[in-house]
Amino acid sequence: METLDELAATLGPRHCLTEPDDIAPYAVDWRGTWHGTPRAVLRPGSTEEVAATLRACAAQGLSVVPAGGRTGLCGGAIVAQNGPPSVVLSLERMNRIRDVDARDFSLVAEAGCVIQNVQQAAVAVDRLFPLSWGAQGSAMVGGALSTNAGGIRTLRWGNARDLVMGLEVVLPDGRVLNDLRRVRKDNSGYALRHLFLGGEGTLGVITAAALRLVPALKRVETAFVAVPSPDAALALFSRVMESGADVIAFELIIGECMEIVSRNGIGIRIPLPVGSPWYVMVELAAAHPSVPLREMLEDTLAAGAEAEEVLDAAIAENEAQRAMIWRIREDWPDCGRREAPSVNTDTAVPVSAVPAFCARVGAALAERWPEGRLIAIGHAGDGNIHVSLMAPRGTDYAAWSVRASGAEEVVNAIAVDLGGSFSAEHGIGQSKRHAMATHKDKVALDLMRAVKAVIDPTGMMNPGKMLP
């Protein structure tokens, strides 16, 4: 194919992969859910090479699927089945941290930087890059920004979107939108970068970003708390927010999860007896060791116990205990998979609607699938509870998964009815396009299509993703 020869000449043959063995890793997502074979995998090493790649693809009518660490959960970086001929454009070689500036509380990173490397570059100058989630050792900046990644700490520092000051983006026609500035205030026209942040590569390719850093954390206190109900958890959330401490995480977990973690976790020790209906993980942090964080946490939990919001609590006494609490949270997906298959969701509701959401979802799922198990685990501080319907132990899993597949829509509909979202932090990709068609405001969909048509008129960028 002429284009590929041309690109092989531009990028070097090592960076224009066409052999099936070389392409194979890019043709399936890490969970093995999404499959799609690209014509080639292109690995440009610079912004200019990304631009040349897009121009060449446009000229030859090839569609482009941008890819980073490929840790996404929605198939966004995998070629869609039955779509137009496509290449994968991997940003993995653009992995330079161009600048770190402690006094500026900023860092400029290319799209192919692994999130953990960005975190470490910040640590090296006594700063924190707050974005953090399980896949941070593989996920890359470009993917994190294109999916507006969330995670544990969004409660305090926001999603990926909120940590970006400036962007460099290559448009489908190869032009470069050069807005890579470390400016915290800029009111000069439309905030174009917010189209590409969370745009899932459907409008262009993010090649670099100016990111915000915050002061390094010098003290952290973490508690694992048994609570009687989501309502009590929410009351405790207000109490913790009013404690005067910086609340950097507030996770809500249904009791069932602890029993499953006890059975399936390897080397995990749960710091409280299993058996509470719900649990909370709360983490406070401070940028200076003199902040009396421990007292703040103890006083808050004591007041919470007094008000019957807290049944029992364990405060981590050292870093090992703290790490153990977070392992419960981070290993949950693996533990859950080992236990039984489940139908998963990614909803968010207003924070104050979390108790009603949990109650309605529990009742609706129990009515239709009384044998299923309700799983609820998530970031209660931003209303983002991941509800799953898990198969009962020892059932015929294949048959059950088919029977239970409607559970996602039941949960989505309840979230939307409560003024929430059917897609909180994972994005749409391929897996939630049907939910976009069902639940997204029709005027919003029209506007999205209009924006897409004007920035990517040929539809070459990541076809079959996001827009239904």
Added chain:
Amino acid sequence: METLDELAATLGPRHCLTEPDDIAPYAVDWRGTWHGTPRAVLRPGSTEEVAATLRACAAQGLSVVPAGGRTGLCGGAIVAQNGPPSVVLSLERMNRIRDVDARDFSLVAEAGCVIQNVQQAAVAVDRLFPLSWGAQGSAMVGGALSTNAGGIRTLRWGNARDLVMGLEVVLPDGRVLNDLRRVRKDNSGYALRHLFLGGEGTLGVITAAALRLVPALKRVETAFVAVPSPDAALALFSRVMESGADVIAFELIIGECMEIVSRNGIGIRIPLPVGSPWYVMVELAAAHPSVPLREMLEDTLAAGAEAEEVLDAAIAENEAQRAMIWRIREDWPDCGRREAPSVNTDTAVPVSAVPAFCARVGAALAERWPEGRLIAIGHAGDGNIHVSLMAPRGTDYAAWSVRASGAEEVVNAIAVDLGGSFSAEHGIGQSKRHAMATHKDKVALDLMRAVKAVIDPTGMMNPGKMLP
């Protein structure tokens, strides 16, 4: 005119103003800089009436200039001279706070709510709406969001944009984009609301917003600090950020300002001797009275003095002293105007570039206008320093203003050269369109025009504003 009759019938004659006396207040901005007479002033009382108004105007070829509290500094809410026939659409009657939810840390307000009323509604449920600036007693939600207003506290809680969870927008064709949700995480397609936030009414009319609240502040400590240089101020900024306290303001002010405030301020007492080359105002806050904020501030200032970043400091001992420190900042614009006319700017640079910016601007202005006075006052914590060139006392002000008018471009060019913005927090409106043409990235301008063309194809929304 048929449309106006129709609208008078729909809105009621009291809300379709056509008499010159009724229209006059809407035909000039509060500083008397911008003049433009609308055909009528329309005051719809509901989202549906806004939609009906836009549909009627579209049908009759009338352009629409949305207006709120009309405290803007760039002429964005005033009809442009020599433009197409226009009406002013005032949101002032849409002034309901639809919902306040303490546990949710949220509030839903209509576009015509005065910012101060939003703040008070938050206080009533023991919460804080953090957006705050001088004009908050008149400015309205719709204008604050459409200009992405900034102010003193953006360092901690961001600009207006960052406090919005959901929006209700009427599009030029009368369709309603209904995204008025209190959801903190929503990754379901393009973040359309960010086009309207800071869009200056050129894409549609914001009619309501779901806004974030934060815990009420239970303790505040404020210091007025003499520093030897911007470089020292920036070193102190890092030190304060690392103190463990929540830093909610960090303002940098050139010494000249204190002399001018001493001469022109009415009842203002400056808490330190005039004569330092630069001053800083720093404010720390906490959501609980137990946080040892005073000690944090004292320790930080003592360490800063040790490192020769601090020459002298006064900490407010009570609320009256705190209010006095902030009066110096808030009354500055009036004091400056009483002293002499000046050419003003609204630039931002990377925080770490603030010292270089101040030095380069000072040298460039002194070279070309040696008789002028350098004024620099602004939000150093986000790199947003407002530089002005002030006339010398007792000169021929009219002639001087003409001679000095090029100073804005000198300052803008230096900010842009340092990777900054020529328009940090006030917006573009009519007054900075020429700077957009000079300094804005050409690809960004093309994309903005493309987005404008697709959402407002007839160009009826706020013509002559923002886009050059």
